[in-house]
Amino acid sequence: MSDEELRNIIAVDDDFAVRMALDFMFKKWPEYNLILAEDPNDALTKLDEREYMMMFSDINMPVMSGLDLLKIVKEKKPNLPVVMLTSETDIQNSITAFRYGAMDYLLKPPTMATLRGAIDKAVEYREEMDSKQSGAIDMEDFKNMVENFSPEKMGLENSGSKSSEFSKLVNMLQEKLIHPGKIGRIHNLFLLSKSGIVIANLSANNVNQTDVDILGGMFTAVKDFMEDAVSASTTSSLNDIQFGNFHVKFASGAYSELAVVYTGILNQDAEDAIMDTLIAFEFENAKILENWDGDHSMLDSSSKFLEKLFLGIDKEKI
């Protein structure tokens, strides 16, 4: 977000007196630009007109409640911090608000310190999000690069066989991942050694064994590329890369990697399940993995971890 956009805060309340009180309060904070909306429809219109750093919303409003507004806003702008500002003391409302993704739930009348605390919390959250984004690879650029990859254009024509291998990998990426298949679910799970050998895989798509072997090396190459680009700035243990409608999420263990090809959005529970699966797999097979030479018979129980993960995530309905 630009500095200008970071200043915009929208507050939605059908009560004129509350809007005016907020207006008075925000005059004490000239670093922020308060935009007032008198009902949820007005808020939705204003949210489309510019970017906002955060939103305050009342709950009890005519036509549409603040909770319904919250749900819509979080679907459209999942990173927008929303703080409910309400006289509703019903615990069910606060539970619903948090379930819909509210950052905080403040009771009226708020003190200026309470409001300021909520703003500072939202600023902190936005800065964290911006920091993550600036540390991450630009996925659109990467997708364009993969789609338009040419060793000649990139000056790699004289770099030997590695450029043609990489071309092959990119072609596979384009064929398998950029052109979308089914949407909204896990498509493939790959358990890989650090050197890119596929230990086990589980596929919801038609991927033959040759493809699997190539995909294993490909994932390792892509992940290495991605880690170089991202460097140490990412705080997440799971790296995510997007190709068209597909994502590949990587979990890194001490001896192996777990690559999950999916469409839609993975929730936190699914991310945790991926990491837990890798940890459980390595824990059970640590001695073998330490010196694994590619003999699959030594790790024949590995498929059960993927099956369990597949079923678990499927139940989560990502």
Added chain:
Amino acid sequence: MDDFDAEEWAEMQKMYITHTSKELVKIQEDIDNVAMDFLRTFGHNIKGSGGMYGFEEVTSLGTEIEASAKANDRGKIKILLEELSTFLKTKN
């Protein structure tokens, strides 16, 4: 509120009293016909806003008006609105 100087605070309170008094007069003029849900919303609103202008008494009356509207007790609401009217006049 400590964050405002006396002049700012007075301006805020004056605006609030004027606004709420106008709303109240409109309601009292037709109190027997005003929809109970409207009265509940009015009570709910002043419950939330009164304290923002330093009027805890308004917040308290708003809480009672909202509860009385939920109980469909128009008689009690009339009394509470009268109390609110008296309070606002003393601050005007």
